[in-house]
Amino acid sequence: MNKNENAPFVFYLTLEETLPKNFYLFHKLFSEIDFVLVPVRIDQLQKLISCTDQSQIILISSVSDSKEYKSYNEKIRGLLKFFLKSNRLSFFHLSSFSKLNDSKVHSLHKNYFFMKFPFDARDLSRKIARYYEIKSEKTLSWPGGKRAGIGAIV
Helix, strand or coil, rough: CCCCHHEEEEEEEECCCCCCCCHHHHHHHHHHHHEEEECCCHHHHHHHHHCCCCEEEEEEEECHHHHHHHHHHHHHHHHHHHHHHCCEEEEEEECCCCCCCCCCHCCCCCCCEEEECCCCCHHHHHHHHHHHHHHHHHHHHHCCCCCCCCCHHH
């Protein structure tokens, strides 16, 4: 049986046709902690979200230069509010542009996280893995109290 068969997926939102250097760095770091990093374009995102049976979907987007900045503003920023309505999706936004900090707009959703470059990628990948574990545990726990036993009926 393959070790990565049940590994959780983390989606990396690509803004260009070629994969950025950050993707390869995160791919290496996530594979060390048994997560699978999958590159996805904006047009593929909705289909992948509906097809996956993960309880929590983590999406990472990285904006590090002006070309990606322009692409992000044109393609993603307008659709972000619709993505964040789903409580299954958590959006980790990595950027060197402080103007893209949309946390004031999306603070009510509590699934939008903004991180400004530079940061330690190893620590961030571990934090994202821990975040996934915590979110997965929350979905497995029963929200109600204990069920009444037969002693209460008699």
